[in-house]
Amino acid sequence: MFSVSARTQxxxxxxxxxxxLEGKSATAADIASAQGIPLKYLEGxxxxxxxxxxxxxxxGKNGGYRMQGRAQDVSMLAIVEAxxxxxxxxxxxxxxxxxxxxxxxxxxKFWIGLKSAIDAYLNEHSLKDIVEGDQV
Amino acid sequence: MFSVSARTQxxxxxxxxxxxLEGKSATAADIASAQGIPLKYLEGxxxxxxxxxxxxxxxGKNGGYRMQGRAQDVSMLAIVEAxxxxxxxxxxxxxxxxxxxxxxxxxxKFWIGLKSAIDAYLNEHSLKDIVEGDQV
DNA sequence: GTATATTCCTACTATTCAGATAGGAATATA
DNA sequence: TATATTCCTATCTGAATAGTAGGAATATAC
Ligand code: FES
Ligand code: FES
Numbered sequence: 001m002f003s004v005s006a007r008t009q010x011x012x013x014x015x016x017x018x019x020x021l022e023g024k025s026a027t028a029a030d031i032a033s034a035q036g037i038p039l040k041y042l043e044g045x046x047x048x049x050x051x052x053x054x055x056x057x058x059x060g061k062n063g064g065y066r067m068q069g070r071a072q073d074v075s076m077l078a079i080v081e082a083x084x085x086x087x088x089x090x091x092x093x094x095x096x097x098x099x100x101x102x103x104x105x106x107x108x109k110f111w112i113g114l115k116s117a118i119d120a121y122l123n124e125h126s127l128k129d130i131v132e133g134d135q136v
Numbered sequence: 137m138f139s140v141s142a143r144t145q146x147x148x149x150x151x152x153x154x155x156x157l158e159g160k161s162a163t164a165a166d167i168a169s170a171q172g173i174p175l176k177y178l179e180g181x182x183x184x185x186x187x188x189x190x191x192x193x194x195x196g197k198n199g200g201y202r203m204q205g206r207a208q209d210v211s212m213l214a215i216v217e218a219x220x221x222x223x224x225x226x227x228x229x230x231x232x233x234x235x236x237x238x239x240x241x242x243x244x245k246f247w248i249g250l251k252s253a254i255d256a257y258l259n260e261h262s263l264k265d266i267v268e269g270d271q272v
Numbered sequence: 273g274t275a276t277a278t279t280c281c282t283a284c285t286a287t288t289c290a291g292a293t294a295g296g297a298a299t300a301t302a
Numbered sequence: 303t304a305t306a307t308t309c310c311t312a313t314c315t316g317a318a319t320a321g322t323a324g325g326a327a328t329a330t331a332c
Contacts, residue, residue, distance in 0.1 A: 001216060001217070001219075001220040001221050001222065001223050001224060002138050002223050002224070002225060002254060003224055003225060003226065003227065004225045004226060004247075005290070005291090006290075006291065007290080007291080009226065009243075012243055016242060027306085027307065027308090028307080028308075029306095029307085038291085038292060038293080040292070040293060040294075041291070041292055041293080043308075043309075043310095044292095046308085047308090047309070047310090057307095057308065057309090058300080058307090058308080059298075059299050059300060059306090059307055059308035059309075060298090060299045060300020060301055060305095060306070060307055060308075061299090061300055061301040061302070061305065061306045061307060062300080062301060062302090062306080062307080063299085063300070063301090063306075063307045063308060064307080064308085065308090076246065080137060081137070083137075084137035085137050086137065087137050087138050088137060088138070088139055089138060089139060089140045090139065090140060090145065091139065106152060106266050106267065106269050107145075107148055107266050109269075110212065110261055110265060110266060111140075113257065113261075114254075114257055114258070117253055117254065117256075117257040118138060118250075118253065118254060120253075121249065121250055121253040122250070125246055125249075129246060130242050130243050130246060131242065133242050133245075141319070141320090142319075142320065143319080143320080163277085163278065163279090164278080164279075165277095165278085174320085174321060174322080176321075176322060176323075177320070177321055177322085179279075179280075179281095180321095182279085183279090183280070183281090193278095193279065193280090194278090194279080194329080195277090195278055195279035195280075195327075195328055195329060196276095196277070196278055196279075196327090196328045196329020196330055197276065197277045197278060197328090197329055197330040197331070198277080198278080198329075198330060198331090199277075199278045199279060199328085199329070199330090200278080200279085201279090
């Protein structure tokens, strides 16, 4: 229950890899072989990370990916959301209008609270905590 | 991300239905029609709730399901776990031995912390909060 | 003791989604 | 021009979720 996708776990490893390079860039192939991630799958992951502004890329020869910003400024929430979208225990959690049960939905506040609890935890932790290992 | 199964949502509605009966019993068919849940699907849900000791059942004519205990003693965690098992952001979260990354897994403590945060929230809330609507 | 209402059990189907793979177009460097 | 790279699109596969179907077991009522 509440399991995290392989994609997100890969993304965290990829970001941790880039974080350790301190601004230098790495190619997708570098990351894939170092982290044991299927290259073609990783490409899709890096593409999403780029869309969310967490990495920037350069193509052509000598191209690669570079982390944006400092590790302590990259929240785990940002990485998770870049992969699988925002936390939504129920699909209608952030728009009451789309609630099937409408005004009569008793668990609504409960779900909103759950989302808040998860978001808060993910937002309190940064890539730095991961890279440094036992900060959590 | 982190969405809850239809099964769990159905289970909550079914439990809320039973909670409002204050110890009286209802048949699966009653609950199904009142809550708009497919009967045959609901039967499987009630079976799991029974396995976890959240409801008890009586079969044959005049049979049905009855909630065990008071609504404030039924944690939401119990319901969620009865449906989809324990909270596991990563499958190895509760046995370091099964960790693919082993001792070298940097995010491990982070995942354990996430599980704790979710478990705590779910455990702090009871069926009573749901039935009463805006306690959350 | 027969009809009926119910839980309970097993198996099946359909749909969706995650994970992965494949091939190649666009682009930058040497 | 050759090469290394990102980037784009399409496809395949396996597993899980949601739902369906049929009937066996069991308790009650008449
Ligand atoms: S129907 Fe939207 S939260 Fe319940
Ligand atoms: S491999 Fe088990 S927590 Fe990372």
